[in-house]
Amino acid sequence: MSMPVMIMHLLLDAWSGRDPGRVPEPDLVMADPAQVEAYLRAGREDGFFAHIYFFHVLQTSPLICPGDRVLDLACGPANQLALMARMHPQSRFIGVDASETMLQRARETAERLGATNIEFCQGDMARLDGFADASVDVIVSTMALHHLADFHHLQQACLEMRRVLKPGGGLYVVDFGRLKRDGTRNFFSNDRLAKQPPVFAQDFRHSMAAAFSLGEIEKAFAVFGASIQVHPTLIAPFMVAICTEARRTLEEAERLHLQQKFSGLTLAQRQDFFDFIRLFTRAGYPLACELG
Numbered sequence: 182m183s184m185p186v187m188i189m190h191l192l193l194d195a196w197s198g199r200d201p202g203r204v205p206e207p208d209l210v211m212a213d214p215a216q217v218e219a220y221l222r223a224g225r226e227d228g229f230f231a232h233i234y235f236f237h238v239l240q241t242s243p244l245i246c247p248g249d250r251v252l253d254l255a256c257g258p259a260n261q262l263a264l265m266a267r268m269h270p271q272s273r274f275i276g277v278d279a280s281e282t283m284l285q286r287a288r289e290t291a292e293r294l295g296a297t298n299i300e301f302c303q304g305d306m307a308r309l310d311g312f313a314d315a316s317v318d319v320i321v322s323t324m325a326l327h328h329l330a331d332f333h334h335l336q337q338a339c340l341e342m343r344r345v346l347k348p349g350g351g352l353y354v355v356d357f358g359r360l361k362r363d364g365t366r367n368f369f370s371n372d373r374l375a376k377q378p379p380v381f382a383q384d385f386r387h388s389m390a391a392a393f394s395l396g397e398i399e400k401a402f403a404v405f406g407a408s409i410q411v412h413p414t415l416i417a418p419f420m421v422a423i424c425t426e427a428r429r430t431l432e433e434a435e436r437l438h439l440q441q442k443f444s445g446l447t448l449a450q451r452q453d454f455f456d457f458i459r460l461f462t463r464a465g466y467p468l469a470c471e472l473g
């Protein structure tokens with residue numbers, strides 16, 4: 182990814198006065214077997230998303246304490262959830278997804294990766310009926326808000342997250358933000374999608390079009406008050422991270438473990454990682470741990 186070209190696209194997006202509006206996902210819940218399979222593959226150790234999932238594991242680590250009950254909303258095939266659960270074996274994880282097809286794949290992923298501290302349940306992130314008030318220590322949700330039908334459902338999801346999260350609990354939500362220009366979206370999608378199955382590439386484009394605007398995200402998450410920070414990526418909100426402060430300092434052994442995991446990525450994945458994270462770090466959202 183060329184940084185100068187990326188900056189140019191982001192600047193053009195930021196300067197563009199035209200907001201194209203949101204186009205909701207054609208399939209709010211991911212149940213089509215080909216779509217699910219492509220997404221599952223992208224999240225594996227050798228997949229398109231490996232560097233992004235590593236980023237999420239890194240950034241969530243200081244939010245999760247031993248013994249915590251952690252909820253992953255819209256966990257999908259659990260590639261990311263299983264990595265987090267392996268990183269925190271003394272915590273208990275619950276993966277919620279609306280799609281039973283996804284949950285079947287999620288159970289397989291947890292088994293394949295030996296993550297025994299996860300349970301799964303089918304549910305709607307905008308109606309967490311099975312969860313009592315103040316009953317979870319940490320809530321995580323990645324690449325999922327854009328699947329909600331409309332802004333009202335986004336507000337409902339935020340109210341539900343606030344309801345079930347304990348006071349002082351951790352929150353980590355990351356999703357696409359709405360970009361204004363086709364050219365900027367195409368820059369991000371065309372750069373990396375050529376090697377993906379057509380169904381995945383199509384899904385990626387739908388996801389970017391279904392993203393909520395930064396303003397909508399800020400408005401919906403305002404129910405958390407000053408306990409959260411909203412971090413859009415550099416110049417224009419290709420992605421937006423919403424998170425609470427760290428709840429603890431990482432142990433030296435955990436830092437080493439993360440550094441070893443990072444070293445285990447391929448050269449290309451590490452390059453992808455740095456291309457990706459500088460969009461956040463240069464906008465003021467630092468990495469939870471130096472990677473050497």
Ligand SMILES: C[S@@+](CC[C@H](N)C(=O)[O-])C[C@H]1O[C@@H](n2cnc3c(N)ncnc32)[C@H](O)[C@@H]1O
Binds near residue numbers: 260307
């Ligand atoms: C793009 S995937 C993200 C999966 C995972 N979080 C990740 O980062 O890989 C979005 C997931 O959201 C699920 N989903 C869509 N609407 C939902 C809702 N209202 N409640 C719970 N899950 C939902 C879909 O079935 C799909 O598995």
